[in-house]
Amino acid sequence: MLPLSPGLRHRLREGPPPPAPLAPPAPPRAPPAPPFAFAPRRLRLGRQHPLLEDGDVHRHLYLQGVLTGLADPADRPRVSEFSCHISGCCQVFDTLEGYEHHYNTLHRNVCSFCKRSFPSGHLLDIHILEWHDSFFQIMAEKQNMYKCLVEGCAEKFKSTKDRKDHLVTVHLYPNDFRFDRPKKVKSGPKHVSSRTKQGASMPIDVSMETSKQFQVDLMETGPSENMEIPQPAASPGPSVPEKRLYKSRIPSTICFGQGATRGFKGPRKKV
Amino acid sequence: ALRKARRQEQLVSKRLLREDITAEELGQDGAKVVLDPLSEEEVLELLRGVQRGSEDRKRSLSQLRWALQNKETQQKFVRLDGSIRTLIGLFTSSLADMQMEAARCLHELSHSSDPAVVEACLPVTSYLLTYLSGYSIEFTELCLYTLGNLVVESEAVRKQLLPQGITASPHEAVLEGLGYVLSQLLQAKEAPAEIIPLVLDSVLPQHMLRLVCSGLKAGTGAAVEFAWCLHYIICSHTANMALLSLGAVPALTSLLLDLASEMPQDASEGLELLVCPVLRCLSNLLAEETGCEGQIQDERLLIALFLILQCFLQQHPFIVQECLWLLNNLTADEPFFCSALLSLDLLPALLQLLPCSRMASVLVLTILCNIAEKGPAYCQQLHRQAGPPQLAADPEVVGQCFELLHLLFLHWPE
Numbered sequence: 054m055l056p057l058s059p060g061l062r063h064r065l066r067e068g069p070p071p072p073a074p075l076a077p078p079a080p081p082r083a084p085p086a087p088p089f090a091f092a093p094r095r096l097r098l099g100r101q102h103p104l105l106e107d108g109d110v111h112r113h114l115y116l117q118g119v120l121t122g123l124a125d126p127a128d129r130p131r132v133s134e135f136s137c138h139i140s141g142c143c144q145v146f147d148t149l150e151g152y153e154h155h156y157n158t159l160h161r162n163v164c165s166f167c168k169r170s171f172p173s174g175h176l177l178d179i180h181i182l183e184w185h186d187s188f189f190q191i192m193a194e195k196q197n198m199y200k201c202l203v204e205g206c207a208e209k210f211k212s213t214k215d216r217k218d219h220l221v222t223v224h225l226y227p228n229d230f231r232f233d234r235p236k237k238v239k240s241g242p243k244h245v246s247s248r249t250k251q252g253a254s255m256p257i258d259v260s261m262e263t264s265k266q267f268q269v270d271l272m273e274t275g276p277s278e279n280m281e282i283p284q285p286a287a288s289p290g291p292s293v294p295e296k297r298l299y300k301s302r303i304p305s306t307i308c309f310g311q312g313a314t315r316g317f318k319g320p321r322k323k324v
Numbered sequence: 325a326l327r328k329a330r331r332q333e334q335l336v337s338k339r340l341l342r343e344d345i346t347a348e349e350l351g352q353d354g355a356k357v358v359l360d361p362l363s364e365e366e367v368l369e370l371l372r373g374v375q376r377g378s379e380d381r382k383r384s385l386s387q388l389r390w391a392l393q394n395k396e397t398q399q400k401f402v403r404l405d406g407s408i409r410t411l412i413g414l415f416t417s418s419l420a421d422m423q424m425e426a427a428r429c430l431h432e433l434s435h436s437s438d439p440a441v442v443e444a445c446l447p448v449t450s451y452l453l454t455y456l457s458g459y460s461i462e463f464t465e466l467c468l469y470t471l472g473n474l475v476v477e478s479e480a481v482r483k484q485l486l487p488q489g490i491t492a493s494p495h496e497a498v499l500e501g502l503g504y505v506l507s508q509l510l511q512a513k514e515a516p517a518e519i520i521p522l523v524l525d526s527v528l529p530q531h532m533l534r535l536v537c538s539g540l541k542a543g544t545g546a547a548v549e550f551a552w553c554l555h556y557i558i559c560s561h562t563a564n565m566a567l568l569s570l571g572a573v574p575a576l577t578s579l580l581l582d583l584a585s586e587m588p589q590d591a592s593e594g595l596e597l598l599v600c601p602v603l604r605c606l607s608n609l610l611a612e613e614t615g616c617e618g619q620i621q622d623e624r625l626l627i628a629l630f631l632i633l634q635c636f637l638q639q640h641p642f643i644v645q646e647c648l649w650l651l652n653n654l655t656a657d658e659p660f661f662c663s664a665l666l667s668l669d670l671l672p673a674l675l676q677l678l679p680c681s682r683m684a685s686v687l688v689l690t691i692l693c694n695i696a697e698k699g700p701a702y703c704q705q706l707h708r709q710a711g712p713p714q715l716a717a718d719p720e721v722v723g724q725c726f727e728l729l730h731l732l733f734l735h736w737p738e
Contacts, residue, residue, distance in 0.1 A: 055634045055673040065585045065627050091727040093656040093694040096649060097611035098604075100511075100559045104649060104683060107642030108600045110326045112552065115597055116337040116504075154460040155420040161459060170418045173457045175491070204457070204491045225484045226450050231416055 175204050176232055184236055202226075202233060338435055338473045339504060361396035368404060375410055385414070385425045392432035402433070402444035409447075416451055427466045434473035442477040449474065449484050457491040461498060468492075468501030475508040482512055486522050496543045499535065503549025506532075510556035520557055524566050529557070533572055536602070537579045540586060544598055551601035558608045568609060576606050577620045584628035587635045596640045599632055603646045610653040623664035625654070630673050637680075644680050648687035655694040662695045662702060671709040682721065689724035696731040703735045 098104060137144045137152065139160050146152040162177040163170045166185045171177040179200055182189055192198055197209040199216045203224050210216040213235040220226040220233060362370070370391065373384030391397045401407050414426035430452075433445055452467045452474075474481045485505075492502045506528075509519055523529065532550040539547025554572075557563045579602060583595065629647050636643040651674075654661040665671065678688050692710070696703050 055630060055637065055676050057630055057634060057673050058669060061627050061668075062585065062631060065581060065624050065631070091693050091697070091724075091731065093690075093697055095611040095653040095656045097561065097608060098559065098649070099561070100556065104645050105604065106327055108604075108646055111600070111640065111642055112597065113326060113337045115594075116339050118339070150460075150462055151421075154424060154463055157458055157460040157463075158420040158423055159418045172416070172454050173491070175457070176454075203489045205489050224487045224489070226488065227447055230450055231412075232454060 172232070176202065337508075338476060339469045359394055361394045362391050362400070364400050367391070367397060367400045371401070371404055371407055371410065374414070375406075382421065382425070385422065385429070389425060389429045389432060392429055395436065395438065398433055398436050398441050399438055402441050408444050412448060412451060415448070424463055424466075427463060427470070431466055431470045431473075434470040437477060439477075442474065443480075445474055446478065446480050449481050450488060453485070453488050453490060456498070456502070457493055459493060461495055464493065464495075464498050465501045468498065468505055472501070472505040472508045475505060475512070479512070479514065482509055482514070482519070485509060486519065496546055499546035500549050503532075503535070503546050503553060507549055507552045507556065510553055515556070516560040516562050520560055520562055523557065524563050529554075529563075529567060530570055533567075533570055533575055536598075537575050539579070539598055540582055544594060548594070548597045548601075551598055551605070555601040555604045558605050561608070564609055564612050565614075568612065568614065573606065573609050573620055576602050576609075577622065577625055580606070580628045580632070581622075581624055584631040587631060596636050596643055599636070600643065600646055603643075603650050607646075607650045607653050610650075621658075621660050623661075623668060626651075626661065626664055626668060626670060630670055633673070633677070641680060644677055645683045645687060648677065648684060648691065651691050652687060652694065655691055659698050659702075662698050665695065666702070666705045666709065669709070671706070675710055685721045686724055689721065689728055693724065693728050693731055696728060696735065700735045703732050707732065 132147060132149065134145050134147050135152070136142075137146070137155060137160070139156075142160070144155055146155065159170050161170070162172065162174050164177060164180055164185070166181070169180070171180060179202065183199065189198060193211065197211045199210040199213055201208040201210070201216060201219060201224075203220070206224070208219060208223075210219060213233070217228075217230075217233055220230065221228055226233070370384050370388045373380055374388060388401075392401060411426050411429055414422045415430060417423055417426075430445065430448055433441055436442060449471070452471045455467050456464055458464050471481075471485075475485065486509075490502065490505075492498050506523075509515070510523070512519060532553055535542075535550045536547050536554060539551070554567070558567060580599075583599060583602075587595065629651060633644060633647050651661075655665065665674070674688055674691065678685050692706065695706055
């Protein structure tokens with residue numbers, strides 16, 4: 054314990070003190086006479102200075118989760134099962150977080166025209182503009198209409214290719230960024246089933262996806278088909294996986310409206 | 325060992341968010357902990373299971389995630405053709421639970437320091453960034469901490485970050501994760517030359533300052549991270565004019581006052597993580613040439629410092645040297661704080677800090693020298709309140725004592 058007078062904390066809470074009477078002025082500073090070398094100076098420390106060592110170690114331990122024990126096992130309250138309220142979607146949840154994530158992934162940034170969902174409102178807006186706005190194509194012939202995908206970058210381009218070049222060279226995006234594929238002129242029926250199965254689990258929706266990226270004969274139900282702004286290049290047999298899915302064992306999370314639904318557990322609690 | 329690593333500039337901090345998976349989810353028996361590496365075939369098998377659009381996919385993915393806790397398994401996984409691409413595919417799908425699980429797999433991978441694994445994860449960066457403005461807190465947090473881990477290891481990832489822009493939702497937990505990412509970015513070796521100038525050019529600094537200063541009301545998690553960000557910026561000594569002009573000094577001072585007055589008598593959990601970088605920021609800013617102590621001639625700052633010292637002395641003694649550093653910078657040039665120290669009767673408390681550590685002893689004595697150097701009136705007060713300083717065995721401490729004695733005799737021969 055430090056010997057501090059009891060009234061100190063109280064003084065802290067009062068407003069700033071009235072301007073203090075001038076402190077006795079210091080004598081003009083004479084250079085120190087040897088062997089004494091002291092001169093007061095403000096210390097400026099760089100990141101690796103030894104004085105900061107202990108604090109840095111403490112910070113490190115905190116980040117490693119050591120200090121807080123295991124990082125916060127936030128007890129996700131389990132609620133009684135409830136289902137997604139979006140019509141047509143019958144996913145069931147027993148944690149709010151699970152529901153939240155489902156909703157955000159599938160329903161929040163959804164194009165009302167083609168039912169694709171997007172990771173952000175920004176990308177959704179761009180999609181709607183470029184895919185579903187009838188004036189867009191017309192105007193795009195006359196002026197630069199294709200917006201850069203990076204929020205905060207105001208650049209616009211006359212073609213998707215130009216935009217992509219910009220994304221790659223200026224923003225260092227990968228060449229094959231999933232959320233920037235050019236729309237095919239022929240808007241295929243790829244999304245038909247996604248409409249009918251709106252909100253129902255992806256396996257059907259996403260089975261459409263056989264972009265060039267996935268050369269392998271993956272029954273790729275994972276990837277971002279729904280999320281893409283543009284349409285993927287047509288690939289052989291997109292219908293095949295779809296059929297296969299229907300014919301084969303139906304995944305438990307699929308629902309056909311009135312069909313039996315099976316819930317899935319939302320994301321588990323964080324440890 | 326940690327101190328040694330830090331001295332060698334090798335203290336690499338990564339965060340790991342890991343959940344429990346119950347055995348039943350894995351479909352395995354009991355509490356079998358899969359920490360041994362899998363064979364190549366087993367990893368391949370899992371990958372295939374994940375690529376197939378079947379009911380087992382979720383389970384394969386969970387098993388994969390579990391297995392990826394192991395370093396060797398990580399290495400084997402990234403060597404498989406199409407593995408990362410598959411994960412990215414699931415990560416960007418609208419299958420919420422797949423997406424989350426894929427994100428967890430990527431998170432495990434991000435914890436690796438194997439260059440091959442890190443390099444394999446490079447394509448993930450853009451996607452991690454794309455999801456930051458989302459509303460799923462847990463998912464966004466996961467993305468952020470994964471990104472932060474990758475930032476530590478890979479210059480290529482760092483290079484992408486700022487040009488691609490970071491748009492994050494303003495939720496507290498997300499901001500904390502974002503602060504973490506930035507704090508890692510700002511510690512990179514190329515930071516002073518390449519990253520900090522970019523950051524300064526943006527609106528980030530004023531947001532950081534704002535978030536730090538609202539830490540008490542809005543929750544300390546984000547404030548802590550951004551305080552460390554500010555510290556890394558400031559101690560690179562390339563940015564300080566900009567921060568001074570943002571009013572950093574009065575803002576941070578005010579924060580310290582608030583922190584000190586909120587502080588309970590016993591140490592408040594985690595608050596030292598905020599106090600520490602704030603102290604450092606102030607100390608370094610005050611050391612700038614422009615002599616801005618005039619901005620904070622408020623003796624309550626001293627009160628705050630000592631209350632902080634009192635609060636953390638037992639549990640977190642490292643705070644002592646951090647506070648004393650600030651005290652030195654306050655008392656070095658301007659007499660204001662020297663006389664405030666005396667008039668507030670804080671000297672006994674200051675002296676109490678002498679035995680804390682060698683560094684503390686030297687700093688305390690330096691501060692006493694700062695005071696003594698101001699002239700006879702100060703020396704007089706010093707002697708009255710402090711008495712003759714005790715000598716200690718350490719040569720540096722003794723040297724400082726002699727300096728002090730010399731000053732006392734110089735100014736106040738009586």
